Amino acid sequence: MWADNETSEDLLGFKVHADLLVNIIKDESILPITIGVFGDWGSGKSSILQIVKEEFDKDEDKESLCIYFNGWTFEGYDDAKAALLNSILKELEDNKKITAEIKDAVKEKAKKLWKSIDWMRGAGMVLKNVALPAVSAYFTGGVSLVPASIQIISQWSDSPEKIIEKLQSKEGKEIYESFIKQKKEGNNSSTNAIADLRKDFYDLLASTGFKRLVVIIDDLDRCSPERIIENLEAIKLFLNVPKTAFIIGADPRIVKYAIEHKYKSNKEIEEDNNRIVIDYLEKLIQLPYSLPRLSESEVETYISMLICKKEVGDTKFKNVLDEFKKYRITNKYSAFGLSNFEKILEAQEFGKVKDNVITIPSLVPLITNSLYGNPRQIKRFLNTYTIRKRLAEVASLVSFNDAVLAKMMILEYSEPKLFKKLFEWQIIQDGVPKEITNIEALCKDKGIEDVISEIKDSDFKEWSKPKIIKWFQIEPLLTGIDLRDYYWIARDKLENSITSTSMIPPVVRSLFNELLPDNMTAAVTKSLLSEKFQPFSDIEKDAFFNLLSSNLKRNPQQKRLYDIFNAMTEDKIENTVYQYMETLKIISVSDIEPAVATRLADFKSETEIGTFLNDYFKDGKTRASKAFNLKK
Structure with a gap:
């Protein structure tokens, strides 16, 4: 089984993307910069970001400080700006590249930053979210905080009593009066507060001696729309601070949803929603970098490497991974698979890998097409495939063919309607449907277009998609195969695996x-x-x-x-x-x-x-x- 976690272990040859990002960020003439690493869910964004962090974290790189910030992890924080700044300051405090003397200077300079953040949190969150008339009534001796306001406050913390107590304290009154003063003086003070924060942040960064601060923000697309916007607004506070690079990993479609959600109540903006979304992203992201889907050779390599690691273990797999890295330097297009493993592994180890990989290469085009070159989908497919193979062994199924299992799963995953149709055919024909024989006969030794033309005029027109024709033509053929065991083993209909x-x-x-x-x-x-x-x-x-x-x-x-x-x-x-x-x-x-x-x-x-x-x-x-x- 394979865990669905990000990793800096590069089985995809994605280091080339990470190296490009590192190369760009190390160009001092480009900083400050914000880079968007864009890709679909499960496309490998997080793994690339982990490789980038690993590169900047190397001991020999004395000029860079890299901080990893998971937007989803901080979903429960009351303020995204504070969560981000807290992560940066904590990293500076704990970083092994910084001397104790510099850490003391950092702590001292951080005090001004926290004051700026506290003002924004107090004025921006507390008093804007709680109805001002209610707070005003309390402080001017009218009435206590109304129940509705207390209810809102209670959503901010596990200990609402502390927040309410803070509001009712002298400090709370000062925050309130400061906010009212800022309101009377207009927006200039707010602007100055942000400018001061950026200056203080730059001064703090300069005191560390680093040439660049790299902030990686991952899993933004897992957050709620409101939290995505809060995180983006927090990032904007630090934009254009010299020597900084922000790398944001996200599915751009989710970010666009969040921006649309932000403006949905503004009718004037809604009329030109698409332009607003584009403008917002373009102002935030100077360099969008979209990840390509995996090619067939990359899918074959990825599957082969995953299986190899599982069969030989971490220690021996390290040699395979090292050879793969060397191979990718000179050959970026061919698959790295069995022929390569044979030269690296001992005969017994190679035999175990071969037994599990041998059915894969012929199915790679269909897996690539059906799973859209998506690493997460490929892992989930392999996990389900492995579970079903084990179930077949435990159930002592006779004449069970792993290649047939893989082929059936591809149909099950990519065309569930046709998978069920095949189920209905085989269940009334003792597992061997004549329809399969007829369709495979139509597909034999013909081009896809010719087959489609014939099938469209037959009783099997719903099977006429090009990828389904390819599915029929690829080995192993299913004519004469008893499919009952394969449907028995798939009776969960993937409800708890692939389509969970x-x-x-x-x-x-x-x-x-x-x-x-x-x-x-x-x-x-x-x-x-x-x-x-x-x-x-x-x-x-x-x-x-x-x-x-x-x-x-x-x-x-x-x-x-x-x-x-x-x-x-x-x-x-x-x-x-x-x-x-x-x-x-x-x-x-x-x-x-x-x-x-x-x-x-x-x-x-x-x-x-x-x-x-x-x-x-x-x-x-x-x-x-x-x-x-x-x-x-």
């Missing part, structure tokens, strides 16, 4: 949450689906359907979930009808509200779903059935 809702990409979860408000109109729903769902990759679309379906199964009374499915059905979004019907099969008609059934009646005349719905509501006894059948 706990592993939904953040960009998918963001769209799902954006679609949830009950008062959203059908027009807005369809607009969001068109703008944000349609550009998703197949993996992300499947994840969205899985999230929508699993939520509806758990909450069959939640009308809004049906509304989303209905909008997708009306727009004839691919795979919607199948997913909708499969979800409804799990839901009891008695759990469906009459209003939902009335709306579903609009689809009575639709070919596929109409037939299903008429049968689904045919009993005529439940309130939902009566409502459905009442509508003509």
Whole structure:
């Protein structure tokens, strides 16, 4: 099994990206700079950032200080600016590159910074979030803090009593009076406070003797929209401070969602939302760097290296990794696999690796296509593959072929609808469906375009996608194979592995949450689906359907979930009808509200779903059935 954690161990050949970032940051003429390392969920951003940090942390680099800040870890902090500054100061305090004498100077200079941060926290958070009239009433002798204000304060800390006590203290009164004074004097004082903070921060950095401060901010796309913006605003405080470089790792789509969320209540801005989002990002990120998806040779290398490490252990794998690094210097295009391992490993070790890798190379094009060159998806695929192989061994399944298992899993993952169709064929034919024989015969010794042309005119037109034709043509062929064991071993339908809702990409979860408000109109729903769902990759679309379906199964009374499915059905979004019907099969008609059934009646005349719905509501006894059948 393989852990889904970021690592500085480079099995992807990603060090070239890290080296480029390090090279740019070490160019003093470029600083200050903010770099955005952009990539999809699971694309390897965090691993690259770990390699960058490792490079700057080397003892021989006396000129650089690198700090790693996980935006998600600090989600619970009351203020992002304070969390970021606290991380920087703590790193300066603990860093082994800094002498004790310099640390004392740093602590002294840090006091001014904390005063600036305290002002921003006090004035910006406390008194802006608590209704000023209520606080004013307390301090002017009117009434105590009203319950509503106390309720807001209670959300800021595990110990709200301390915050309330602070507000009611002399210090709290001074903060309040300072805030009122700043309000009267206009925004200049606030601007000066930020300018002073930047100057003090630069003075502190200069006192350390470092030529550059590198701040890595990772996992930004796991945060809530509000927290993403807070983190970005915190970063903006330190932008343009000489000798600094900020590297932000994120899925840009999630950041864009957060910015749109920030401005959603401003009607004037909403009209030109796209421009606002672009301007915001361009002002924050001077250098966007997008990670490419893995190529077929990189996928083959990655899978082979993961399996090799698992089979030979960390100590012996170090030799393999060292050779891989040398290989990548001179050859960036070819796969690093079995032929390379054979020269490095002893015969017994190589034999173990070979037994597990041998089925992989032929399937790599399909894995690459189906998993979109995504390292996290590849790991999850391999984890599930490993579990199922072990289950086959424990269950003593006879004539079980690992290559067939891998091939079946590719179909299961990339085309769940067709995977189920194949299940239905084999279950009534003792595991050996004649349809497979017929389709493989159509695919034999022909080009993909020729096969598609023939299949489109046959009973198998839904199998006519190019990647499915490739799936049929690649070894091992399935003609004559008894598929019952493979479906028995996959009976979990990957609900707890590949398509687990706990592993939904953040960009998918963001769209799902954006679609949830009950008062959203059908027009807005369809607009969001068109703008944000349609550009998703197949993996992300499947994840969205899985999230929508699993939520509806758990909450069959939640009308809004049906509304989303209905909008997708009306727009004839691919795979919607199948997913909708499969979800409804799990839901009891008695759990469906009459209003939902009335709306579903609009689809009575639709070919596929109409037939299903008429049968689904045919009993005529439940309130939902009566409502459905009442509508003509």
